[in-house]
Amino acid sequence: MFKAVVEFFQSYNPMTLTILRDATIETLIMVGASTALASFAGLPVGILLATTSKDHILEQSFLNRILGGIVNLGRSIPFIILMVAIIPFTRKVAGTSIGTTAAIVPLTVAAVPFVARLVEGAFLEIDSGVIEAAESMGASPLQIIFKVMIPEALPALILAVTMTSVNLIGYSAMAGAIGGGGLGDLAIRYGYQRFRGDIMLQTVIILVVLVQGIQMLGDKIAQRLYHRK
Amino acid sequence: MIRLNNVVKTFPGKTAVHALQGIDLHIPAGQIFGIIGQSGAGKSTLVRCINMLERPDEGEVWVNGLLINNLGGRRLRDERKKIGMIFQHFNLLKSRTVYKNIAFPLELAGFPKGEIAARVKSLAELVGLEDRLDAYPSQLSGGQKQRVGIARALATEPDLLLCDEATSALDPETTKSVLQLLRRINSELGLTIVLITHEMAVIQEICDRVAVLEDGRVQEVGTVVDVFTRPRSTAAKRMLQGFLQPTVPDKLAEAGKKLLRLTFIDQKAHQPIMSRLVREHNVDVNILFGRIDQMKDTPFGVLMVEMDGDSEQIDTAVQFLQEQQVEVEVLG
Ligand SMILES: Nc1ncnc2c1ncn2[C@@H]1O[C@H](COP(=O)(O)OP(=O)(O)OP(=O)(O)O)[C@@H](O)[C@H]1O
Numbered sequence: 001m002f003k004a005v006v007e008f009f010q011s012y013n014p015m016t017l018t019i020l021r022d023a024t025i026e027t028l029i030m031v032g033a034s035t036a037l038a039s040f041a042g043l044p045v046g047i048l049l050a051t052t053s054k055d056h057i058l059e060q061s062f063l064n065r066i067l068g069g070i071v072n073l074g075r076s077i078p079f080i081i082l083m084v085a086i087i088p089f090t091r092k093v094a095g096t097s098i099g100t101t102a103a104i105v106p107l108t109v110a111a112v113p114f115v116a117r118l119v120e121g122a123f124l125e126i127d128s129g130v131i132e133a134a135e136s137m138g139a140s141p142l143q144i145i146f147k148v149m150i151p152e153a154l155p156a157l158i159l160a161v162t163m164t165s166v167n168l169i170g171y172s173a174m175a176g177a178i179g180g181g182g183l184g185d186l187a188i189r190y191g192y193q194r195f196r197g198d199i200m201l202q203t204v205i206i207l208v209v210l211v212q213g214i215q216m217l218g219d220k221i222a223q224r225l226y227h228r229k
Numbered sequence: 230m231i232r233l234n235n236v237v238k239t240f241p242g243k244t245a246v247h248a249l250q251g252i253d254l255h256i257p258a259g260q261i262f263g264i265i266g267q268s269g270a271g272k273s274t275l276v277r278c279i280n281m282l283e284r285p286d287e288g289e290v291w292v293n294g295l296l297i298n299n300l301g302g303r304r305l306r307d308e309r310k311k312i313g314m315i316f317q318h319f320n321l322l323k324s325r326t327v328y329k330n331i332a333f334p335l336e337l338a339g340f341p342k343g344e345i346a347a348r349v350k351s352l353a354e355l356v357g358l359e360d361r362l363d364a365y366p367s368q369l370s371g372g373q374k375q376r377v378g379i380a381r382a383l384a385t386e387p388d389l390l391l392c393d394e395a396t397s398a399l400d401p402e403t404t405k406s407v408l409q410l411l412r413r414i415n416s417e418l419g420l421t422i423v424l425i426t427h428e429m430a431v432i433q434e435i436c437d438r439v440a441v442l443e444d445g446r447v448q449e450v451g452t453v454v455d456v457f458t459r460p461r462s463t464a465a466k467r468m469l470q471g472f473l474q475p476t477v478p479d480k481l482a483e484a485g486k487k488l489l490r491l492t493f494i495d496q497k498a499h500q501p502i503m504s505r506l507v508r509e510h511n512v513d514v515n516i517l518f519g520r521i522d523q524m525k526d527t528p529f530g531v532l533m534v535e536m537d538g539d540s541e542q543i544d545t546a547v548q549f550l551q552e553q554q555v556e557v558e559v560l561g
């Protein structure tokens with residue numbers, strides 16, 4: 001399918017093709033990097049949320065409530081506002097507040113609470129009996145996290161990362177609007193401002209293909225790891 | 230082996246549940262000890278207090294001479310490695326093969342790879358799963374899953390095995406084979422087994438001693454033979470009703486005749502006592518119900534009889550039976 005799309009572009013205009021290719025690469029960089037960073041940061045938060053919940057291995061209701069509140073706060077701020085609000089922070093981290101690299105910062109910040117909730121959900125899905133069995137064998141909390149919870153929740157964690165990256169594709173289009181580059185940026189600049197409906201359509205097709213591809217890949221990996229009926 | 234002193238556990242809530250209300254219990258080493266009670270009696274809570282999955286609010290839990298409810302952190306985890314546990318719903322790790330499940334407690338304890346492989350192999354043989362080591366739990370039957378659970382529980386060579394309704398999710402045939410496995414483990418490895426269940430048949434099949442639990446209290450403790458044939462508490466009597474104690478329809482209990490329940494235990498179960506009774510004591514005996522069975526290794530028989538004759542003859546007949554160490558209960 002992807003090949004067909006490429007051929008369609010090739011028969012077209014080499015200039016357009018270059019533009020589309022560069023924008024696709026920028027999107028992939030933004031989404032890839034922010035997904036990786038957000039997963040890295042969101043995993044421990046999600047573990048903390050799950051393990052400090054009631055009747056779990058590190059039950060800490062106060063900490064759990066505080067953390068849950070912060071995560072909810074993060075999730076309730078609209079991305080476009082978050083992006084603008086943290087510009088000073090972005091500048092500090094990325095050295096600039098515009099461009100693809102800079103866009104990775106707000107995308108990551110926005111995705112961390114999202115990942116954390118998904119990870120928490122994946123962990124709370126694990127049968128409590130299995131965790132209890134590990135406890136009865138003398139497993140320490142760390143052993144339970146790394147030898148029971150993460151392996152048992154792995155398919156769900158893969159799906160969580162998949163869902164995050166799909167969401168981030170959408171967000172990255174918004175980030176593009178304030179100079180982040182990528183397909184969203186392209187669609188606005190050419191498709192909308194210069195009335196290039198064809199480019200608009202092509203970016204949309206590429207986005208659809210990306211989302212489908214990522215979802216299929218994620219499903220496939222999760223399926224392979226899934227050993228329950 | 231295990232001693233519980235006044236163990237109390239209350240679950241707080243809108244209506245607090247007094248799950249354990251002062252349990253005193255001694256569980257000797259090397260035996261299969263059954264705890265029976267109806268749903269909600271507190272059986273799971275009790276057994277979970279032995280390895281501190283549940284912390285008692287009051288009281289002492291001694292395991293192997295160690296006051297276990299004072300332990301926490303590392304010390305507790307080390308003690309838990311010496312106590313195996315199996316569960317009603319098996320609680321295997323779905324992401325691990327049979328091999329990896331059995332290896333799990335050994336990994337936790339930091340055994341070297343070679344040692345793990347050797348132990349897993351011999352455990353798999355013990356439970357009869359040596360050809361399913363690469364299967365995932367989802368590919369196993371309930372009985373096979375419980376065998377994995379047993380192998381896993383035995384991996385660190387504990388001297389105590391706790392079983393929480395280990396056969397309740399299994400069909401009767403599979404239950405029998407899992408119970409036979411537990412029995413073999415008990416006799417071959419000398420492992421103490423604490424087994425909780427709501428099924429009398431499970432207790433009858435493999436237990437040496439039994440405690441009857443009701444409303445968070447131990448109502449009666451004794452050998453299975455004693456409790457099953459001479460229940461003293463109302464809880465035990467109620468649980469046994471219809472199990473070994475047949476109820477006779479009123480119609481059959483004809484007026485003027487004595488209705489007796491006779492329980493023969495061990496070697497008495499196969500001696501010609503009844504024919505001597507009729508020959509030597511000149512009474513008529515009409516058998517209403519009879520059953521011969523076995524409690525673990527002890528054979529026993531139950532007979533429900535009507536006895537006809539004059540009352541003096543009946544009295545001496547009953548006396549004769551008691552001299553033969555037959556349990557006699559006059560029902561009417
Ligand atoms: N974590 C808990 N929180 C609140 N109440 C609990 C908890 N665990 C058990 N209980 C209550 O304590 C009582 C005893 O429960 P327990 O599980 O020990 O019974 P049981 O004898 O094992 O019953 P069953 O045969 O149904 O498993 C029940 O009334 C139960 O509702």
Ligand SMILES: [Mg+2]
Nearest residue numbers: 272273274394
């Ligand atoms: Mg129970």
